[in-house]
């Protein structure tokens with residue numbers, strides 16, 4: 001009889017699932033390919049999280065500690081699952097460090113990969129040092145200083161371009177990454193807080209600060225922090241002779257071309273499917289949906305299910321997701337996994 | 350409303366009076382110019398579908414007005430009144446009257462397809478520009494364009510002989526468009542060709558002008574082709590002119 005659940009990935013979703021299973025008294029084996037736990041918010045050095053406003057290292061730190069302190073959670077860092085055999089209730093997983101794990105069910109919490117801005121060359125990333133991504137600005141905020149990478153000067157003007165690597169058929173990314181609007185309006189406020197003389201402009205097609213994020217982030221950014229919103233998708237970013245960046249496009253509301261000098265341009269990068277997904281699909285025998293994320297089962301009664309019985313998926317592995325929702329899904333999948341094992345116990349009894 | 354950009358306002362809506370009294374207050378002088386408000390009073394909901402029946406405009410309904418086509422456009426860089434995003438908006442909503450205001454520049458699209466390459470929704474704006482130009486021509490809003498005349502001469506020769514003779518296309522095109530048969534640029538082009546092309550080839554071209562060679566066993570092919578194209582055009586035209594309940598695109 002199996003009393004172990006295998007959790008793959010130790011980001012917000014996986015840490016939540018591990019904690020949930022552990023709290024129910026069953027055993028967890030947590031496999032994480034990176035050397036640290038905490039997932040993307042830690043590995044990419046995010047600053048304050050949306051919507052809590054808590055520093056990522058504190059919030060994720062608490063989640064990590066809860067799992068590390070649990071005596072029934074065994075953690076493998078810098079490890080991947082290389083093989084999975086058996087079926088729901090009786091899986092055997094082989095790990096890249098040579099060990100094997102007998103488990104009743106599996107929770108995939110393998111997350112996403114950041115869009116690589118190099119794939120949109122017209123927007124200047126890779127050509128100009130002062131074109132950066134939201135991840136880099138998160139790191140600047142975490143370090144407490146907003147500065148142009150080229151010469152360290154404090155930018156007078158920052159442009160944030162939304163939907164970079166999202167909502168774009170040209171590059172086969174037909175999804176909205178869900179959280180970047182909120183993250184960007186929040187970053188605009190954080191930039192202003194650290195550098196009151198900096199003006200921040202957000203270039204948008206739509207603002208998707210859904211639910212309660214509308215007034216807390218969008219309106220607050222506009223009303224209290226004077227963030228300027230321009231309805232335009234930028235054509236290209238070039239450099240002017242004085243070394244500043246030029247943002248070119250059409251302001252669709254005034255129906256006029258714009259060529260605006262900026263000191264720093266920020267790409268609000270989207271969430272791609274985890275680049276490991278083809279391998280994950282092969283190893284775990286689960287399907288991927290058409291964009292390359294893990295395919296989910298019917299949600300109403302097979303919550304967190306995948307295309308294979310006994311294997312669940314949560315968080316950004318399933319599609320662009322927020323931290324809060326990833327955490328809720330982790331708990332939900334823990335519930336499913338525990339229920340499965342209990343049902344097995346009843347059957348064998 | 351104060352006038353910021355007179356150029357944006359239709360001249361027949363600007364009213365200037367020497368003496369103007371509003372609510373008993375004499376506002377002659379500084380405030381003597383007024384703009385009559387313009388209301389959009391209806392949508393031609395069938396217009397977008399009509400444009401979609403032209404080849405190339407099938408995706409026009411996908412547009413979400415991001416502006417990428419306009420800001421990447423070669424012609425827009427020269428003339429900011431040339432605005433594919435705006436015209437696509439008008440097309441989808443069926444604001445035909447506004448579209449007609451720009452009828453004299455829509456055809457100036459140079460088919461560079463920069464818009465098509467950048468459009469995140471794969472609308473293919475270049476095809477929409479062509480479709481709009483064809484629609485304007487078909488409805489008689491614009492005269493038969495030179496490019497249509499060129500196309501007709503070109504395809505006409507294909508039907509006839511299964512091939513094209515460059516020099517014959519050019520000469521007939523000049524004739525039909527009332528242009529001198531030897532514009533300076535054409536003389537220059539010919540001169541350079543004589544300089545760089547082998548003599549045999551040039552003689553070949555000259556002979557072909559006189560003898561009109563046909564592709565081997567072309568036979569009835571041209572006739573069949575002509576008939577097919579005519580049928581297709583007629584079907585497309587019929588689809589456009591039928592009431593929308595009657596067609597399923």
Ligand SMILES: Cc1cc2nc3c(=O)[nH]c(=O)nc-3n(C[C@H](O)[C@H](O)[C@H](O)COP(=O)(O)OP(=O)(O)OC[C@H]3O[C@@H](n4cnc5c(N)ncnc54)[C@H](O)[C@@H]3O)c2cc1C
Nearest residue numbers: 009011012013033039040049050111112315316321322323
């Ligand atoms: C710039 C930016 C800022 C953001 N800020 C916020 C915010 O403020 N608030 C918010 O709610 N959301 C934010 N997000 C979204 C947030 O990053 C995700 O919601 C969250 O990371 C998803 O958690 P997850 O656990 O599903 O995946 P991840 O955090 O990606 O964790 C996945 C884990 O799995 C591991 N892994 C991957 N593949 C394998 C494998 N094959 N084997 C073993 N382990 C593997 C990874 O190393 C990683 O540790 C932001 C996103 C971006 C791009």
Ligand code: SF4
Nearest residue numbers: 163166176177180181
């Ligand atoms: S959340 Fe906003 S920035 Fe991100 S892809 Fe969606 S619309 Fe674009």
Ligand code: SF4
Nearest residue numbers: 422458459461462464
């Ligand atoms: S194809 Fe026409 S509309 Fe498109 S960018 Fe070129 S000139 Fe502009």
Ligand code: SF4
Nearest residue numbers: 412415416417418468
């Ligand atoms: S680029 Fe495409 S989606 Fe954007 S405005 Fe032009 S046609 Fe519409």
